[in-house]
Amino acid sequence: MNPAFNLASRAVAASPLPGSLRVNRRLAQWLKFRVEGYIEIFSGKVEIGQGILTALAQIVAEELDVSLDQVRMMPASTSMSPDEAITSGSLSVQESGTALRHACAIGSSSTTICSIAMRPDRWRPSQPARIASSVCRSHVWI
Numbered sequence: 767m768n769p770a771f772n773l774a775s776r777a778v779a780a781s782p783l784p785g786s787l788r789v790n791r792r793l794a795q796w797l798k799f800r801v802e803g804y805i806e807i808f809s810g811k812v813e814i815g816q817g818i819l820t821a822l823a824q825i826v827a828e829e830l831d832v833s834l835d836q837v838r839m840m841p842a843s844t845s846m847s848p849d850e851a852i853t854s855g856s857l858s859v860q861e862s863g864t865a866l867r868h869a870c871a872i873g874s875s876s877t878t879i880c881s882i883a884m885r886p887d888r889w890r891p892s893q894p895a896r897i898a899s900s901v902c903r904s905h906v907w908i
């Protein structure tokens with residue numbers, strides 16, 4: 767476990783959430799479904815030559831059953847990205863990867879509209895993606 771997340775709070779310590787979700791509990795911090803047929807992924811990890819963004823994009827594409835070109839990894843930003851403390855090689859895949867996998871599973875299972883929104887061949891107007899985005903904005907793990 768990332769020592770930066772070894773918090774004294776019992777609520778965080780007792781959380782069954784994986785990886786970085788323990789301290790970044792709002793689904794919209796992690797992903798945004800776009801009506802254009804792609805998904806924006808926010809991670810607090812930065813690419814420093816270890817291939818972390820590619821690995822995380824592959825995890826997201828697999829979990830949502832979409833092609834890799836539908837996944838857009840957004841640059842880490844202190845105002846938009848989840849606070850994931852440090853980027854540290856394979857530990858980044860463990861912490862951020864498990865958090866993203868779980869966030870994507872919740873995003874697509876909260877309503878099938880989330881996964882339909884990512885498959886343009888399965889829907890017509892942009893309404894499903896709007897609904898999916900509102901589901902993702904409002905979901906918070908407690």
